Amino acid sequence: MPQNENLSIRGDNENVKFWQLQDQYFCQQIINEHKMPIIGLSISPDGRKIISIGADKNLLCNGRFRKEIWQFLLKIQFNGLFTSDLFYHQLDFYFQSSKSYTGTKNLLIFKMAMNQKFQIAKNISLQGKGQPDLGDCQPIYVTSKQILIIKNGYFINIIRFILYNPQFKGLDGEFNYQLEQSINFGYDCVYGTISHDGQFLITWDYKSHETQIKNII
Numbered sequence: 001m002p003q004n005e006n007l008s009i010r011g012d013n014e015n016v017k018f019w020q021l022q023d024q025y026f027c028q029q030i031i032n033e034h035k036m037p038i039i040g041l042s043i044s045p046d047g048r049k050i051i052s053i054g055a056d057k058n059l060l061c062n063g064r065f066r067k068e069i070w071q072f073l074l075k076i077q078f079n080g081l082f083t084s085d086l087f088y089h090q091l092d093f094y095f096q097s098s099k100s101y102t103g104t105k106n107l108l109i110f111k112m113a114m115n116q117k118f119q120i121a122k123n124i125s126l127q128g129k130g131q132p133d134l135g136d137c138q139p140i141y142v143t144s145k146q147i148l149i150i151k152n153g154y155f156i157n158i159i160r161f162i163l164y165n166p167q168f169k170g171l172d173g174e175f176n177y178q179l180e181q182s183i184n185f186g187y188d189c190v191y192g193t194i195s196h197d198g199q200f201l202i203t204w205d206y207k208s209h210e211t212q213i214k215n216i217i
Contacts, residue, residue, distance in 0.1 A: 011038030103128035103153025127182035128153025
């Protein structure tokens with residue numbers, strides 16, 4: 001959310017709840033379009049759209065109608081969904097899903113079309129398909145490097161954002177994406193984050209029992 005807003009958004013079972021801070025937090029609104037618990041939620045950088053994925057295999061997009069009011073916009077259904085990661089960037093969002101606790105084959109990139117509906121714009125193959133996928137390494141976007149870091153199976157995949165024309169940065173259709181590097185840890189229990197300045201990837205994995213620090217170029 002924009003930093004000047006006293007608003008907290010979270011998934012609570014099958015509900016998306018909006019909490020507003022005044023003297024204390026109170027529940028301002030509830031959207032209950034999911035039929036089963038929410039397993040992933042992401043907010044657009046401008047704070048105007050929210051995407052959520054539920055165990056009901058539905059991905060929902062909610063938008064801000066006015067400052068205080070949110071409304072349901074659209075639903076996308078996936079077959080065989082079990083686990084997922086969501087990440088919102090500019091006008092796109094990225095969706096990684098699996099039918100079990102194993103690495104997925106692809107990262108799906110959705111773009112907002114002229115009709116205000118999301119469409120699949122690109123399908124990026126990831127390393128780690130079919131491998132066990134445990135550990136805690138959430139998707140991380142490094143703004144200064146224009147890269148997205150995603151764990152999948154035994155691998156951490158690094159995806160580079162490429163601007164067609166820097167003059168139009170952030171406009172729909174101006175980004176391209178490529179899988180730049182895949183780091184194989186040889187085991188699925190990998191935990192990781194990045195340094196505050198975005199210069200280093202810091203990981204710990206069960207196989208080596210070592211903390212590794214890698215420079216992000």
